[in-house]
Amino acid sequence: MSRRPFHRAGEDVRRHDLIAATLDCISESGLQGATVRQIAARAGVTPGLIRHYFSSKDQMLQDAYREVMTGMTSAVVAAADGDQQSARERLHDFIVANLTPPVADGRRLSLWAAFISHVRVDPAFAEIHRESYLAFRSALEELLAEVLAEAGEEPAPQRCRELGIAINGVIDGLWLEGTLVGDLFTDNPLPGIAIRSAEALLGGIVLAQDTPSS
Amino acid sequence: MSRRPFHRAGEDVRRHDLIAATLDCISESGLQGATVRQIAARAGVTPGLIRHYFSSKDQMLQDAYREVMTGMTSAVVAAADGDQQSARERLHDFIVANLTPPVADGRRLSLWAAFISHVRVDPAFAEIHRESYLAFRSALEELLAEVLAEAGEEPAPQRCRELGIAINGVIDGLWLEGTLVGDLFTDNPLPGIAIRSAEALLGGIVLAQDTPSS
DNA sequence: TTTGTTATTATACGGTTGAATAATTACGAG
DNA sequence: CTCGTAATTATTCAACCGTATAATAACAAA
Numbered sequence: 001m002s003r004r005p006f007h008r009a010g011e012d013v014r015r016h017d018l019i020a021a022t023l024d025c026i027s028e029s030g031l032q033g034a035t036v037r038q039i040a041a042r043a044g045v046t047p048g049l050i051r052h053y054f055s056s057k058d059q060m061l062q063d064a065y066r067e068v069m070t071g072m073t074s075a076v077v078a079a080a081d082g083d084q085q086s087a088r089e090r091l092h093d094f095i096v097a098n099l100t101p102p103v104a105d106g107r108r109l110s111l112w113a114a115f116i117s118h119v120r121v122d123p124a125f126a127e128i129h130r131e132s133y134l135a136f137r138s139a140l141e142e143l144l145a146e147v148l149a150e151a152g153e154e155p156a157p158q159r160c161r162e163l164g165i166a167i168n169g170v171i172d173g174l175w176l177e178g179t180l181v182g183d184l185f186t187d188n189p190l191p192g193i194a195i196r197s198a199e200a201l202l203g204g205i206v207l208a209q210d211t212p213s214s
Numbered sequence: 215m216s217r218r219p220f221h222r223a224g225e226d227v228r229r230h231d232l233i234a235a236t237l238d239c240i241s242e243s244g245l246q247g248a249t250v251r252q253i254a255a256r257a258g259v260t261p262g263l264i265r266h267y268f269s270s271k272d273q274m275l276q277d278a279y280r281e282v283m284t285g286m287t288s289a290v291v292a293a294a295d296g297d298q299q300s301a302r303e304r305l306h307d308f309i310v311a312n313l314t315p316p317v318a319d320g321r322r323l324s325l326w327a328a329f330i331s332h333v334r335v336d337p338a339f340a341e342i343h344r345e346s347y348l349a350f351r352s353a354l355e356e357l358l359a360e361v362l363a364e365a366g367e368e369p370a371p372q373r374c375r376e377l378g379i380a381i382n383g384v385i386d387g388l389w390l391e392g393t394l395v396g397d398l399f400t401d402n403p404l405p406g407i408a409i410r411s412a413e414a415l416l417g418g419i420v421l422a423q424d425t426p427s428s
Numbered sequence: 429t430t431t432g433t434t435a436t437t438a439t440a441c442g443g444t445t446g447a448a449t450a451a452t453t454a455c456g457a458g
Numbered sequence: 459c460t461c462g463t464a465a466t467t468a469t470t471c472a473a474c475c476g477t478a479t480a481a482t483a484a485c486a487a488a
Contacts, residue, residue, distance in 0.1 A: 003452070008455065051448085113327070116331070117245065169411070197415055
């Protein structure tokens with residue numbers, strides 16, 4: 001009976017590894033499959049270590065949820081911060097980034113869905129959702145204001161807000177269904193649908209460089 | 215030690231009661247809280263009875279999922295089958311029904327979210343989702359074809375399909391966020407946003423009787 | 429009223445869960 | 459090189475999970 005050998009790791013790397021292992025477990029077998037033992041095995045440690053870095057398993061899940069959401073928003077915001085010249089192009093890339101990998105990805109959807117099911121049950125998760133949703137929407141609204149101004153239209157806050165809600169709805173819905181049953185949309189690529197929908201919602205402002213209208 | 219008294223019930227009633235109790239448990243405490251003991255207690259029976267009516271707990275969950283989804287689609291389809299004259303009015307009511315109670319409702323969202331998190335893990339649930347999504351989308355496409363024809367536009371299948379995907383996306387996204395954090399939208403009623411969005415996507419076809427554009 | 433069927437309850441089982449505690453071992457400070 | 463600290467492992471615990479099986483009681487048929 002030899003004791004298991006181990007090596008020490010910095011607090012930050014351990015926490016990150018444990019969260020990564022948690023997300024792996026959730027994406028593969030859902031929240032139900034994310035047990036402390038499974039997570040520990042995946043991270044290459046023993047179960048007890050989890051409660052040394054997190055006050056409880058629930059606390060670790062909250063941290064994991066926060067990381068998933070910030071990862072998604074930062075990915076699409078980065079896509080809109082490239083070297084594009086016009087606001088139209090930035091909005092275009094922002095929308096497309098939402099509906100193409102790595103954001104539109106089965107693993108991300110699994111994680112998102114698992115946590116969403118907890119939002120209505122646990123207030124702590126509701127707060128995390130609220131924060132991430134508002135961060136996403138405000139980034140989108142800012143982008144929309146620039147697009148409107150660029151097109152010579154007065155970017156009234158109320159109009160930007162409503163446009164943001166609507167376009168966010170399109171993105172959310174397409175991302176959800178497209179990633180859930182992607183094979184249904186091979187004949188109708190979702191990025192194109194999203195761009196044309198946003199253009200329609202914007203009252204005809206053209207976003208795409210090349211738009212072969214269907 | 216007195217034995218618990220009981221009365222017999224018809225097979226259909228019992229199954230329905232058990233499924234109802236299952237949904238109650240899920241909506242209140244998520245899938246994790248929907249244990250056979252909790253469900254049985256809620257239904258006023260003992261746990262063993264569940265496996266007398268369902269081959270397994272998982273089987274009962276599948277039946278419950280199917281009931282939730284058919285309940286939602288039938289509710290909105292019924293809203294579009296009233297005594298409205300024009301197709302425009304029917305589409306209008308269809309969209310509004312999606313974003314107002316009892317469809318836009320916290321309990322329904324809790325149930326939907328809990329099951330969605332299972333769709334990516336269990337193929338049986340994926341199949342149920344696929345069926346219900348296609349049923350919903352085809353109902354919407356049919357409605358859209360009538361609206362286009364009524365407006366004198368040729369209802370090409372490809373256009374109806376793309377419109378259906380896009381409008382379904384708007385509905386899904388708004389339903390999701392609106393029900394998750396409804397208090398964020400008190401100043402921006404979602405049914406109005408959805409209608410105006412659909413009108414924009416339809417290229418200007420007017421759906422509402424009275425549309426005070428924001 | 430008696431009997432047979434089966435819906436329902438009661439009980440038990442093996443396995444798993446998150447958490448708590450105690451025993452070790454790696455590593456830095458001195 | 460030694461020692462103290464704390465990161466990590468090992469073990470244990472009570473509670474709970476879904477399921478299987480046997481005992482019981484309600485109701486229908488005769």
